[in-house]
Amino acid sequence: MSESGQRRYSLGAIVLHWVLALALAFQLSLGMGLDDLGRSGFAQFQLHKSIGIAILVLSLLRLIWRLAHKRPDALEGGFNGFLAKAVHAGLYLFMIGAPLTGWLLVSTETVKVPTLLFGTVPWPHLPAPHSVNGFAHLSHAVLGWLGMALILLHVAGAVRHQWLLRDNLMARMAPARGLWLLLALLLPVGWALGVMEIKKAGPPQTEAETPVAAVAEPIAPAAPAPAPAGEPSNAAVAAPETHAAPPAWTVKPGGTLAFSVTNGADKVRGRFGKWSGDIVFDPDRPEGARIAIQVDLGSASVGDPTQDAMLASADFLDAATHPRATYRSTSIRMVAPNRYAAKGMLSLRGKSRPQDVVFTLSGTGLSRHVEGSAVINRAGFEIGTGEAAAALAPTVQLTFSFDATGRRADSVEK
Ligand code: HEM
Ligand code: HEM
CATH class of the missing domain: 2.40.128.110 (Lipid/polyisoprenoid-binding, YceI-like)
Structure with missing residues (x-):
């Protein structure tokens, strides 16, 4: 099949796209809530670190998958086509940069809290000096906000294609026709799960x-x-x-x-x-x-x-x-x-x-x-x-x- 004839992304790309969308939405809402948690939030911090490292691994896998598999041709050229590509590149930067800066941030604290991924896998600290901790904190927060802005632009682009241009772009990112609407719901579901996780930690410390x-x-x-x-x-x-x-x-x-x-x-x-x-x-x-x-x-x-x-x-x-x-x-x-x-x-x-x-x-x-x-x-x-x-x-x-x-x-x- 020629590249231009391909109608949708490969199944691996589709699965990774939606698993990551769910995980990232959860991670963003959990991360935003972490700041307010006191000592009672220990489990939530460990979960944020575990999901964050899982996202890093899956995003790298996704990048490799993207290089190894054919994608359907871009639907649009010109400025809109460029914008879509730039947003996709920015999303990759966010998906890989956010976990890396989070990892750097916990590796450079004065008291280093060990990371046990999902309560079982010990995860090492990066060998970096304490002096980069401020930079790591700032860039982790900035990448979080950048990620949210890019996701909004990305979703706006998808909505534009689906409902204004009516070119059924969403079908390219779904394993079967009609499934895309269900998959798109994974974003609010992930966010809500993050909010629930923060609530579990009890009321924020005053x-x-x-x-x-x-x-x-x-x-x-x-x-x-x-x-x-x-x-x-x-x-x-x-x-x-x-x-x-x-x-x-x-x-x-x-x-x-x-x-x-x-x-x-x-x-x-x-x-x-x-x-x-x-x-x-x-x-x-x-x-x-x-x-x-x-x-x-x-x-x-x-x-x-x-x-x-x-x-x-x-x-x-x-x-x-x-x-x-x-x-x-x-x-x-x-x-x-x-x-x-x-x-x-x-x-x-x-x-x-x-x-x-x-x-x-x-x-x-x-x-x-x-x-x-x-x-x-x-x-x-x-x-x-x-x-x-x-x-x-x-x-x-x-x-x-x-x-x-x-x-x-x-x-x-x-
Ligand atoms: C955290 C959330 C999301 C991230 C990080 C993300 C990331 C990406 C990336 C990087 C691509 C480019 C695919 C590639 O070439 O590898 C892509 C494609 C796509 N995404 Fe998302 N996405 C997210 C959520 C969504 C949502 C909620 C929708 C639908 C409402 C959506 C719809 C699409 C579609 C239709 C494509 C294919 C675009 C095309 O063929 O030009 N994505 N996404
Ligand atoms: C894609 C992955 C990740 C995303 C989207 C993400 C997102 C966020 C966000 C939005 C915040 C709140 C930032 C603020 O406003 O101050 C945050 C905080 C935090 N994140 Fe992440 N994070 C990710 C991965 C990680 C990883 C892998 C680690 C550690 C191994 C980590 C450790 C932390 C810590 C310790 C905080 C609290 C920082 C503070 O004291 O304010 N994050 N994260």
């Missing part, structure tokens, strides 16, 4: 719920620190008889608990949005002090939902199994005026290890500002043992800063 924007939200206090034998269990009155009881302190909202860790040539910085403290402490007699801090591990955030989901995952903080970390001081001493060194136990991911913390106080009386730090050894808690943490330094720097108001034991209600 600004106030986004951990990075939140500040030292109190969480329900954990069980009180076990009192040493012989002491009354009410911390507020637990003081040596010879002195007035040390004051109990309330952490005021607005404090920060931040972490940073070196990752290759970068530094990953983040915060815990939810944490609280039970503090009984006399700045002049720190020996009798007891400090217990509870940290909601699921509130850890580096400011990016995908990376946050990974931080909370079993590879790192394992927030699902052990939602909280607790620190309990065992002894505190003054090392310089207003400067203290605490020894204690840190419980994290089901493991308890000795942990030193240093802090300084400013202010006077029962209104103080606290600043401090600690260096945490990741290995002791088995944080980050997988491939994603290969470039992470062994220690994590923790810093905190908050205001606290004290109450003397005699003014504390029982």
